[in-house]
Amino acid sequence: MAEAQTTEARTLPYVAAITEGIRQVLLEQENAFVAGEDVAGAGGVYGSFKGLLAEFGERRVIDTPISEAGIIGLGVGAAATGCRPIIDLMFMDFLGECMDEVANQMAKMRFMFGGAAQLPITVLTMAGAGLNLAAQHSQSLEAWLCHLPGLKVMMPATPYDAKGSIIAAARDSNPVFVILNKMSLGLPGEVPEDPYEVPIGVANIVRPGTNFTIVAFGRMLHEALTAAEDLKADGIDTEVIDPITLQPFDTDTVIDSVKKTHRAMIVHEAVRFAGFGAEIAAQIQELAFDYLDAPVARVGAPFSPVPFSPGLEPHYVPNAKTIAAEARRTLGL
């Protein structure tokens, strides 16, 4: 974890940490602006942009039409010509509306132009199931983004990391997606008042342990931490690593951990099949094969869209119980 430049930490909910991060970027960078659907007048449908219009005015906090391709395109064009846009994509699921601007323009422009273009754009978006919002408002699509050379992808789980990721993303001169979690909006945590960065590409060992490694990100970090406590009963001393950034991925921290613990599991909320966990598992077996005492396990959602019903959704999203059960299975307990 990056050290804050100040000791002035207060407890803030995740959503307020997001707002504070955006606010400090706007204060720091005169060419930064925020654009998205209902981010100005309404302060965002999650409240994460609250107060920004009043403080920074219509020039810098902009309500857009419901036009995701247009909004992301606007961000790409403005970034390429000297602005530092912060674009809000209300639900991660709406990536479907703007995937060309993301995949073929934003991610590739610099490369295609032989380095002639610079794209300091930050995209904020909300992922996550658990609120009965059904198949088109609950997805975790980080794997789509991590597969695109040219993008950086962060998925902060805590208020501290949310604020610091947003600031790091906005200071970076590449396109960075900051994937937030809508279930975590009220989650409290310590947040220093001054601006600070959570460095891009640096994992955080959230819970040190000796004989089992769990790599978990997004909201699943919290579930994994609960599972780790549960596993203590069986003599499992779990190290929990939050990569925070998925692209570029901090391979070293994970590999060092596995060399020590000899057993590993990856947990994410996204569909397990071809999820980002597959990449991490592959890296572990490539780089730490000789150290492994068990197959690398993966926990993720089953291969179906997110169901609506309260009778189904809780069985779909991984939780501390299912994580602990899979850990026991893989460890032969």
Add this chain to the structure above:
Amino acid sequence: MTSQPNDDTLRDMHRRMVRIRHFEETAGKMMEDGKIPGALHLYVGQEAIAAGIMVHLADTDQITSTHRGHGHLIAKGGDFNRMYAELFGKATGYCKGKGGSMHICDMDLGMLGANGIVGAGPPIAVGAAFANKFKDNGAVAVTFFGDGASNEGSVHEAANMAGLFKLPIVMVCENNGYGEYTAQKNHQAIVDVADRAAGYGMPGVVVDGMDVVAVYEAAGEAIDRARSGGGPTLLECKTYRYYDHVGVRGMGLSYRTDEEVMEWKKRDPIDLFEARLSEQDIMSKDDMAAVHETVKGELDVAIQFANDSPMPDPSTLLDDVYYVA
């Protein structure tokens, strides 16, 4: 060629509007009581549009809907029991609890789904209209979308193809003045979405969406044109949603004034229509009261049915991801 609705049609439209109104009012209460999980976008205020259009359609005609989709399904003949069961997430619901409010559908009635993605309906309706033309079956597709949705690229692409291929489709913009919390003047530089019709090579018509007879007449003309090979129409209905964007009170933001809401409610589509029906001696006050009571009784039954229905079994989670022969 504008057809006047006959008395039976007038009574039919009244019943459809009343069904929508009570269903939605009840759903709003159920949501506030915590009985309905997830997001609920109520159609109250806009009933005249669904009723005035759907009364022209057969089950073989298709519609695509929006996130605000209950009214469309009800007007197309939707079954209260299966609707409430779906809103509750029960196995007996329209989507077996997989979809909920935002994905409610009835393929047998040609209702190709509410939709969680703004602007997703029109391209799908264009596909249905294309298939109708392809099969030469005389069926018409109607797509509903909001003023906010009219700014999605998908809507323009669909409209352009509808015009180009002269498809049997009616594109209905339900302009309620807001996309979520953003007023129309802050999301587009025009007042009438119907103005865009010229750019798609189709007629654009603006109608009072609070007046079910006006909607009926304009829709009748557009649907006749579509059915007889005359191509698409962009029909814009000016309307208003009474409740918040989502739920009843929503986020409690002050993006519109109480006065504005009151102004629109003075032209409540059901009140207006009922005054007219009684003035013209088509329905007596008692007749109308009986419709309301019958509908409320049906809703009681539906809620009981939904309450008594089982939750889907977790073993069904992987069902229906693919068609399996």
